[in-house]
Amino acid sequence: MTRSHYFVLQHDFPIAFYPDKNQLVIDSEEIHLEPLQSRLLSYFIEKHGQVVSVQQIAVDVWQRTQVSDNLVRQVISLLRSQLQDKSRPYRIIQTIPKQGYLFDIEIIQPSVETTPVAEVSLPATKEVVAKSKKKTIGLITSAVFAFGLIAILAWKSDVPTHDTVVIAAHQSDVIPVYIHDITLDSANDYKMSESVYNYLFYGLNSATNLSGYHFSQLSKQGKQSVANNGVELKSWLKKKGDDYTLSVLIQNNRQPNQSQKVEKSFRQDNFFNAVGDVILEIKAIIAPASSEYGVASHRVTSIDSYDDWSVISEGISLFYQGKGGQPFEDIALQLAIIRHQGRDNYLVNALLSYSESLAYLQNHKQEDREQSLQFAKQAFEMNPRCDIANLTLGLALVINQHANQAFPYLSYAAESTPSPISFYLLSAADKLSDNPKGSQYYYQRFTEVKKERNGQLFDLIDSL
Numbered sequence: 001m002t003r004s005h006y007f008v009l010q011h012d013f014p015i016a017f018y019p020d021k022n023q024l025v026i027d028s029e030e031i032h033l034e035p036l037q038s039r040l041l042s043y044f045i046e047k048h049g050q051v052v053s054v055q056q057i058a059v060d061v062w063q064r065t066q067v068s069d070n071l072v073r074q075v076i077s078l079l080r081s082q083l084q085d086k087s088r089p090y091r092i093i094q095t096i097p098k099q100g101y102l103f104d105i106e107i108i109q110p111s112v113e114t115t116p117v118a119e120v121s122l123p124a125t126k127e128v129v130a131k132s133k134k135k136t137i138g139l140i141t142s143a144v145f146a147f148g149l150i151a152i153l154a155w156k157s158d159v160p161t162h163d164t165v166v167i168a169a170h171q172s173d174v175i176p177v178y179i180h181d182i183t184l185d186s187a188n189d190y191k192m193s194e195s196v197y198n199y200l201f202y203g204l205n206s207a208t209n210l211s212g213y214h215f216s217q218l219s220k221q222g223k224q225s226v227a228n229n230g231v232e233l234k235s236w237l238k239k240k241g242d243d244y245t246l247s248v249l250i251q252n253n254r255q256p257n258q259s260q261k262v263e264k265s266f267r268q269d270n271f272f273n274a275v276g277d278v279i280l281e282i283k284a285i286i287a288p289a290s291s292e293y294g295v296a297s298h299r300v301t302s303i304d305s306y307d308d309w310s311v312i313s314e315g316i317s318l319f320y321q322g323k324g325g326q327p328f329e330d331i332a333l334q335l336a337i338i339r340h341q342g343r344d345n346y347l348v349n350a351l352l353s354y355s356e357s358l359a360y361l362q363n364h365k366q367e368d369r370e371q372s373l374q375f376a377k378q379a380f381e382m383n384p385r386c387d388i389a390n391l392t393l394g395l396a397l398v399i400n401q402h403a404n405q406a407f408p409y410l411s412y413a414a415e416s417t418p419s420p421i422s423f424y425l426l427s428a429a430d431k432l433s434d435n436p437k438g439s440q441y442y443y444q445r446f447t448e449v450k451k452e453r454n455g456q457l458f459d460l461i462d463s464l
Contacts, residue, residue, distance in 0.1 A: 008108040024082060033082060037405075049104050052102075092105055178230060182237050206300065215232070229254070302343075312338075315335060346382035349376070372400070406429065410429065
C-alpha cells in the first residue's frame with residue numbers, strides 16, 4: 001500500500017516517521033505522536049546536524065518567543081520517550097551543554113512507492129461530520145474529571161510564582177499588550193462590543209511580535225506590573241442608529257510620548273475592514289519597525305460573514321467563562337452548521353471540540369470523546385499559537401486517556417494568555433496526578449483571577 005512520504009531514522013533500530021500521520025513505526029509497532037511532538041521532530045530533521053537553542057526552537061516551532069525554556073524541555077522529553085531514546089547521554093536528540101540540542105543521526109527518505117515490510121497499515125482517517133442533533137450538555141457534575149483527568153505530567157519545581165514573572169520573562173522583541181474591556185455608551189450593545197473585543201484580541205495576537213492579554217483576567221500583581229510594562233488598550237464603543245464608532249486609546253507605559261488614539265466608524269456590513277484597519281493602525285503604532293502590513297495581517301480567520309463571527313465571538317466568551325448548559329449548547333448547534341457548510345476554521349473547530357468534551361463528560365459516550373480530539377487536533381494544526389486551540393486540545397487529550405501528553409498544551413496556553421480556565425485545568429490535572437504542590441499553586445493562581453460575582457467557571461468548578 002502506498003503511503004505518504006516518510007523518513008527512516010537510523011538508530012540501533014530503524015525508526016520510520018510519517019509527518020503527515022503524526023506517527024512513528026518502531027519494530028512493527030505504530031506509535032502515535034501528538035501534533036507538537038510531530039512538529040518538533042520535523043523541525044529537528046529540517047535542522048539536521050545543526051545545534052539549535054531552546055529559544056530558537058520556541059520561535060520556530062511555537063512561533064512565539066515568550067514560551068518558557070521549561071515547556072520546550074518538557075516536549076523534548078516526551079519526544080525522546082516516544083523515540084525510545086533512553087540511553088545517557090541521549091543519542092538521538094543530543095543535549096549540547098549551554099548551547100541547545102543536536103539531531104545528527106543518519107536519515108533516509110525512501111521514495112513514496114516504498115512501503116516498509118514491517119509496517120502495519122492504518123485505515124484512512126474518517127472525516128468527522130458535524131452533528132446537527134441537539135445534545136444535552138447541562139452542568140458538568142462532580143464525576144467529570146474522574147473519567148479522564150488521570151496521569152497528567154506533574155508540574156516541575158521551576159514554575160513561575162505569579163503572572164508578573166511571566167511578563168518579565170518575555171523576550172525583548174515581544175511587546176505585551178493589555179486589552180481592557182470595551183466601555184459602552186448608553187446604547188449598551190453588548191453583542192457588538194463582544195465581537196469587537198474578540199476580533200481585536202485575536203487580530204493583535206496574530207502578530208508574532210505582539211502578545212495580547214485580557215486585562216480583566218490578570219491577577220492583582222499582574223495588573224500592578226502593567227504600569228511599567230507594555231502597552232494598554234482602552235476602548236470605547238458608541239452607537240447611533242446603525243452606525244458604530246470605535247475609539248481606542250493606545251497607552252504606551254514605557255514611552256508615554258508614543259501614546260495615541262485611533263478612531264473608526266463602521267457598520268455591521270463593513271465590520272472586518274473597519275475593525276481590521278484599527279488593528280493595523282495599532283500594530284503600526286506599537287511596532288512601527290514591523291513590515292508586511294496588509295489585509296491579511298489582521299485576518300483572525302478566513303471569516304467574512306459577521307453573522308458567523310458573532311456566533312464564534314459569543315462562543316469564545318462562554319468558553320473563557322467555562323460555561324456549559326443551554327447557552328453553550330445553542331452556540332454549538334450554530335457552530336456545527338457553520339462547519340457543515342464548509343466555513344470551518346481553527347476557532348470553530350476548537351469550540352466544537354470543547355462542546356464534544358462537555359458532552360462526553362456529561363454522557364460518557366465514546367463517540368463524543370473521539371470527536372473532541374479530532375476537532376481539537378484540526379484546530380491546533382490550523383493555528384498552533386491560539387490559546388483556545390491549545391486548551392481544547394489539552395482537555396481532549398485528557399479525556400481520551402492521553403493525559404501525559406496534555407501538559408504542554410495547557411501550560412502553553414497558561415503562559416501565552418493567562419486565564420482562569422487555563423489555571424483551573426492545570427490545577428485539577430495536578431490534583432488527580434497526585435501532585436498536591438502543583439495543584440495548590442495553580443488553584444492559587446486561579447483564585448487570584450476569577451470573578452466570583454459573575455460565576456466565572458462555575459460549571460467547571462462544580463466538577464470538583
